[in-house]
Amino acid sequence: MASSRSGPNLSRIATSLGVSVATVSNALSGKGRVSGQLVERIREHAAELGYVPSQAGRALRTGRSGVLGLVLPDIANPLFPKIAQAIEFAASAAGYGVLIADSRGDVAAQTEAINRLVERGVDGMVIIPRRATRISSAACPIAVIDTPSTPGNTVSADHWQGGREIAGHLAGLGHRRILIIGNNQESSVQNDRVGGIRSGLHSGMHAETLWIDKLERDGGSGCPLGLAERVRQGFSAFAALSDLQALRALTELQQAGVNIPADVSVTGFDDLIWSPVVTPSLTTVRMDMDTIAGIAVSALADAIRANSIRQGVLVTAEIERVAMQLIVRQSSGPANPASKTSEMENM
């Protein structure tokens, strides 16, 4: 005996109304030609009974589950809430559910996460790949969110342009020596951001990059970044490649008695949840996750509609770049000529 469902099914509605299941199905879905009157009666009765269509039945018949997978490199990443919310929102609006999968660990874990999702019968998936991973193909349409410099991509924020925004902002404030603070040199997103910043520097400006993971390999996780020393070296602006690093820089500088933004400026990336409420609030660059998620999901939805064959193809050939938006808050301000000069003398 197969296990029973709690609610009524099409057949129950049909017999109770003296019509066929086909007619009930047609009436409820709005397909087929059913008289307006009957449609009315059927819908009413279905609502009364609290009819909930069985996804399993529908999926088995149509070959579509109505579910999208979301593969993340690490759910614990603080960017995750925004991503998940945007994807869930877009998917939900398009009638899809969202199944999450964490590819914590290495590339093998990512492949495994993708497989698990395929086994669950997702119609397509949004993948935010691990560093330096290339998604080849899977058993369903895939939208990749990464950076424009990853080939075969579908959609991404324009991290390079975001970097230029930061550089332009700091240049306009009169900063000349900029310390870029990144977390991981392998990240293509971070590399794009660095590239953008450097390319946006005005002539006469100087930038160095500090990679935290390298530093921590020696100093241990959470070790000081030595930023006060950098201030003495004449750096007047600290451009972190993520708000998480910006926060770390901000608090380390504050603790050392450096005033932000009077003495030095700090900027970040991503506009994370706490960025507006720290003191001083963080100047940052925001990616429009809603737009990105919307593009990814609708590309996926199109591919699903088109491909009854459901082959493993990337959703588009073209890369869509979504502009990032500079958000100026209080952690950045005019370079302090006095302190800068005096510091320069100390070098």
Add this chain to the structure above:
Amino acid sequence: MASSRSGPNLSRIATSLGVSVATVSNALSGKGRVSGQLVERIREHAAELGYVPSQAGRALRTGRSGVLGLVLPDIANPLFPKIAQAIEFAASAAGYGVLIADSRGDVAAQTEAINRLVERGVDGMVIIPRRATRISSAACPIAVIDTPSTPGNTVSADHWQGGREIAGHLAGLGHRRILIIGNNQESSVQNDRVGGIRSGLHSGMHAETLWIDKLERDGGSGCPLGLAERVRQGFSAFAALSDLQALRALTELQQAGVNIPADVSVTGFDDLIWSPVVTPSLTTVRMDMDTIAGIAVSALADAIRANSIRQGVLVTAEIERVAMQLIVRQSSGPANPASKTSEMENM
């Protein structure tokens, strides 16, 4: 014509091997009595063909989707990554997928999110309810993660005890005047934490509570909390009810030139991702999300196994309280008698 699957199905394996689908099914699932030799051959062939069982077919037949729903009040909540990761991990280990749903908005949105999950055929769900919401029942087993003071609960961190840990820690450091900083007076979690802190105060200690949402109703979102003034009033410890508020307090105090922990101590709750890397790193109280998620998921799995009837019942009658763990970092230290005395004189 129903749409075709990309991969092979049981029937293809069966005909290709000259056996029945029943035998293939039994061999692959390890049920039924199939000779070891045949099992071997079937499994090999299935692997060769890259057979992936159809969840839809299985779900339709068994009445189980193998998917759990996760309902969150707001995915953008910074606690979300830890929760989602823990639930995903526990669910995955138990063989379940996780469908997320955001109940952003009011209670109606929460109900709708739950319904959407039911429509997708989840076997059960983990709900983190909106403030002051009571989950009554749904069409599937439910595990609620909230606070022990919510009736009909399944599992939660012991927020009250967590508050006592903080109070004990601050008392031990010699602090006498404590400002509790909360976000929302309606939150039962936050109220439990406040209650715990107050109950853990030693005699002669004094605590006041500052609710940020109230303050922001007048001052606007992100307005200063006026903590420097509180220092002058003789408060030497700021116990935030979440690391997010602790961070806000920490940076505001630092900006005002108050040294932490030399002048005053700051503590939080939840051990969010950035708490260990800010300067000074944040003393906080951590809930063991892995344990909580594990309990919720296994309670759900048990209920699903037991209830073929799949009625809407809460998973357990008893409340499981999971102890919170104090994590002492650098943002808390001994009360500074000198500054305290001098401040008291100013009152």
Add this chain to the structure above:
DNA sequence: CTGAAAGCGCTTACAG
């Protein structure tokens, strides 16, 4: 130890 058959709930050509 193996297989034939029923049936989970749905949708979709097709016939009337």
Add this chain to the structure above:
DNA sequence: CTGAAAGCGCTTACAG
């Protein structure tokens, strides 16, 4: 405009 029938892929008693 309405209905009978097939079939999506699976599992499970049951018969052999």
